[in-house]
Amino acid sequence: MSSVLSKYLSLRSPLLYIGLALAISLGASSYAWFDHLTAQGDTVAGNVEFAGERMDGKSEGEVRAFVAIRADQVLSSSLAIDTPLGEIAVALRDIGFDYDTELAIDRLMAARHTGGPVDQFTTWVATMGSTMTVQEPIAFDPDAAATALAAMPDLTFSDPVEPGMMINDEWRLELIPGEPGSEADFESMVSQLADLDPLTDELTLEAPASVLPTQVTDVEAQARIDDLNEVTSSGVRLTIGGVIRQMAPAAIRRNLRLAVEPAGMEVSFDLEGFQQEIEEVFRGPIGEEVDPTFEVSGEEVTVLEPGTPPQVCCSTDTAEKIGSAILDGRAGPFALTTRPQDDPEVIAWYDGSLIVEQVSTFTTPHSCCENRVINIQRMADIVRGYYMAPGEVLSLNDYVGPRTREKGFVAAGAIRAGHLTPEVGGGVSQFATTIFNAAYFAGLDFLEYQAHSLYFSRYPYGREATISNPAPDLVFENTTEYPVLIWTSYTPTSITVSMYSTKSIDVEQVATRSSRRGQCTYVETDRERVYSDGTSVIDTFFALYRPADGIDCNGNPIPQ
Structure with missing residues (x-):
């Protein structure tokens, strides 16, 4: 029996082994197929790779964690943008790339699990190895x-310069041409990105330059400038307080922007500059002004009634209103309104508060009770x-004004053509000399003066003045920083002129020189003024005295 079995086995052993192998293979395959079926939907199937990693048997939670890390890794990858100004680095997520994590998870969990049983089995058998x-x-x-690319400032290589406007030497508005800028060619860059495979390609991007045009063209700007030159070609007419004045085109154009x-x-106006231009047209006070009134007792000054400063041009919204009208194409005339004086210094001038002390006083004597004294006192x-x-x-x-009888003046001696002659208002030159010296020591400036042609001992030698109508005149200016009150007083035998202000100048006569001019005497008198800041100024006054009444510098009689 054993020999028969041995013989039987020896004859069929190859087939036996083949059958045994098939049985084992079928069993293993059945087990693998059963495992595949039982894992469907819970874990990733076998032999599945994702992002270079084997995902076999991973649960959905494990897959989700892996995909999240992978997505961040990919989207954080740096892309190098090569520009004319250098290289820029930017993450993929910031320039239009996205990673669909849910789709990746769905794909992984469905890999080898899609279709019906027959399809799945066929696929499983076909890809089993x-x-x-x-x-x-x-x-x-x-x-x-x-x-995203358009929002990146580094991709604007140079900003465009918009057209502008200037005023030329002929006071016409002129175009300043604009200049285009340069930026990246975004269309080309987007096209390159669309062709890029972030997983396999080198992460580089070229940023070719393209022209960045100005927002406004030179043609458009020139047309607007031509309109502005036209509307301002004749300037504008302005009126205030019944006064009409013309504002020049240049004054308008230099304030246009x-x-x-x-x-x-x-297009707009520089309102501050334009307001100043308008006020310059009507520079100075406008309308009535009221000086303060005072009472003087000794050297004490009391303000009886504060004054009122004049109005000035113009209301603070003047430039805005006129500017808008001009830009609307209107040329006026425009009626302006005044505004109250708002300069604290000027307001102080008119409230009298700066008259605080006597800054000079001068007295000259005269005989009592002469007609000339009436005239001197009337002038005072x-x-x-x-x-x-x-x-x-x-x-x-x-x-x-003219010295007339209607004003209370009487006939008295006066010098005419080198001769003493009686006339209405004669003798008022003594008042002129007295106020001249008060102004001299107050530090005021003289614009016009003339000394007597004959010297009178009651006056300072070389430092005096005469007056007649209409000439010579005595004209002086308050060049100090403070207002000056002129106050006169007299006795039967003297006339006094005092000046009150805030003292800011020390005045001294520093030298007197005499020289001959034929038979006349030429006198020079130097005055030194020292200001509060230490500045010293010396000016010189002149007098020319004839040798006698009716005799000229050559010793000849002067015809009457």
Whole structure:
């Protein structure tokens, strides 16, 4: 029996081994297929690769964690952008790339598990000895990429310079041409990105330059400038307080500004500069002004009634209103309104608060009870209380006017053509000499004066003045920083002129020189003024005295 079995086995042993192998293989395959079926939906199938890693048997939680790390790794990858100004690095997620993690998870969990049982079995048998690679779901959004690139400041290589406007030597508005800028060619860059495979290609990108045009063209700007030159060609007419004046085109044009804003081209005025131009047209006080009134007792000054400064041009919204009208194409005339004086210094001039002390006084004597004394005192009465603001000029002839009997003047001796002659108002030159010396020691400037042609011992030698109508006149200016109050007083035998202000100058006569001019004597008198800042100024006054009444410098009689 054993020999028969041995013989039987020896004859069929190859077939036996083959059958045994098939049985074992079938069993293993059945077990693998059963394992594949039971794992469906819970873990990744066998022989599945993703991002270079085997994913066999991983649970959904493990897959989700792996995919999240992988997505961040890919999207954080740095892309090098080569620009004309150098290299820029940017992450893929910031220029339109995205990674669909949910799709990646779905793909992994469904790998080898899709279709019906027959399809799955067929696929399983066909790929039983190979690895299945699941593709990574990377997407690219060209619109998002274009938006992101346009927002990158480093991709603007040079900003455009918008056209501008200037005023030329002929006071016409002139175009300043604009200049285009340079930026990256975003269309080309987006096209390159669309062709890029972030997983296999080198992460580099070329940024070719393209022209970045100005927002406003030179043609558009020139057309607007032509309009502005036209509307301002005749200037504008302005009126205030019944006065009409013309503002020149240049004064308007130099305050015009052209700018390009996001909304487009805008033309405006430099309102501060334009307001100053308008006020310059009507420079100075406008309308009535009221000087303060005073009472003087000894050297004490009391303000009886504060003054009122004049109005000035113009209301603070003047430039805005006129500017808008001009830009609307209107040329006027425009009626302006005044505004109250707002300069604290000028307000102080008119409230009298700066008249705090006597800064000079001068007295000259005369005989009592002569007609000339009536004239001297009448002149003093007219001038008493005169109030000089800083920069104001006083002409004695203009202020007092002709000396007439109607004004209370009488006939008395006066010098005419080198001869003593009686006339109405004679003798008032003594008042002129007295106020001349008060102004001299107050530190005021003299614009016009003339010494007597004959010297009178009651006056300072070489430091005196005469006056007649209409000439010579005595004219002086308040060049100090403070207002000056002129106050006169008299006795039967003297006339006094005092000046009150805030003292800011020390005055001294420092030298007198005499020389001969034929038979006449030429006298020079030097005055030194020392200001509060230490500045010293010396000026010189002149007098020419004839040798006698009616005799000229050559010793000849002067015809009457």
